[in-house]
Amino acid sequence: MLASGILGLSAETLGYILKSGAGAVVTKSVGLKPRKGYANPTVVQASCGLINAIGLPNPGINEFTREIREAKNFDVPLIVSVYGFSAKEYARVAEKAVGAGADAVELNVSCPHVTETGSEIGQNPKLLAKVIKEVKNVVEKPVIVKLSPNVTNIAEIAEVAVKAGVNAITAINTVKAMAIDAETAFPILSNRMGGLSGPAIKPIAVRCVYEIYGKVKLPIIGCGGIINWRDAVEFLLAGASAVQIGTAVAIKGSNVFKNITRGINAYLKKKGFSSVKEIVGLSHKK
Numbered sequence: 001m002l003a004s005g006i007l008g009l010s011a012e013t014l015g016y017i018l019k020s021g022a023g024a025v026v027t028k029s030v031g032l033k034p035r036k037g038y039a040n041p042t043v044v045q046a047s048c049g050l051i052n053a054i055g056l057p058n059p060g061i062n063e064f065t066r067e068i069r070e071a072k073n074f075d076v077p078l079i080v081s082v083y084g085f086s087a088k089e090y091a092r093v094a095e096k097a098v099g100a101g102a103d104a105v106e107l108n109v110s111c112p113h114v115t116e117t118g119s120e121i122g123q124n125p126k127l128l129a130k131v132i133k134e135v136k137n138v139v140e141k142p143v144i145v146k147l148s149p150n151v152t153n154i155a156e157i158a159e160v161a162v163k164a165g166v167n168a169i170t171a172i173n174t175v176k177a178m179a180i181d182a183e184t185a186f187p188i189l190s191n192r193m194g195g196l197s198g199p200a201i202k203p204i205a206v207r208c209v210y211e212i213y214g215k216v217k218l219p220i221i222g223c224g225g226i227i228n229w230r231d232a233v234e235f236l237l238a239g240a241s242a243v244q245i246g247t248a249v250a251i252k253g254s255n256v257f258k259n260i261t262r263g264i265n266a267y268l269k270k271k272g273f274s275s276v277k278e279i280v281g282l283s284h285k286k
């Protein structure tokens with residue numbers, strides 16, 4: 001799947017990703033009202049990834065329903081990522097997204113660089129449960145929660161989400177990070193703090209998936225630093241039953257989807273497996 005926030009703000013760019021072989025697409029996170037996001041610089045290159053603090057720019061759900069209506073005819077699932085500043089807002093946005101044709105919603109309770117939403121909700125078990133329950137009350141389609149790695153115990157947070165009624169878990173969003181310019185002595189990002197993505201966070205993401213799989217029995221979507229088939233297989237072995245790809249699309253282009261799928265198939269064949277299902281969580285049995 002395409003991860004949220006990368007080329008996901010229009011039906012046109014989502015369609016382009018589909019043609020590249022993605023099995024599902026997740027839109028950029030959308031809120032109740034339009035949001036401008038932060039001033040530049042919003043992205044800085046780190047040694048093995050990117051640090052971004054874009055600030056959740058989006059046109060608001062009312063405007064975005066046009067894109068959802070256009071994209072709902074895709075022949076792969078369309079997952080709309082939603083955020084809000086209260087449980088009621090999450091529910092309102094999710095309801096509108098599903099009303100326009102979303103096949104599922106992914107709750108962004110893990111963005112590390114916007115206050116009063118994102119990880120400030122995902123790090124607070126009570127608030128997290130309230131958001132999930134409120135959304136589940138108004139939405140018939142599957143509700144996926146995207147968790148933050150910026151917590152002491154991600155598996156405990158996953159358990160809270162499961163008890164609140166969520167249908168699947170995406171792990172992980174970006175890792176809170178920053179970069180400082182040695183010449184000017186200032187933080188580089190206009191927001192100072194951002195979220196680290198790309199290969200630098202893959203071992204953290206794999207550990208999170210492994211820990212969650214050990215505690216809960218819901219589908220897990222692995223995300224964080226996947227750039228080739230071997231990375232994807234690592235997530236499957238840790239317990240993910242699907243994976244999302246974000247930064248690699250920026251680094252390697254949209255061919256990553258086809259290349260990774262081809263690589264996974266070749267791996268399964270070489271190892272004598274007939275389905276991806278046979279390797280989900282396999283590392284736990286060793």
Ligand SMILES: Cc1cc2nc3c(=O)[nH]c(=O)nc-3n(C[C@H](O)[C@H](O)[C@H](O)COP(=O)(O)O)c2cc1C
Nearest residue numbers: 003004005029108172173197198224225245246247
């Ligand atoms: C530029 C950029 C924008 C992002 N925007 C969002 C977003 O709107 N909502 C969200 O849930 N995650 C967002 N993310 C996080 C990604 O979906 C993903 O969880 C994270 O980058 C780790 O995966 P990756 O290493 O494959 O990029 C964004 C990431 C990047 C790099």
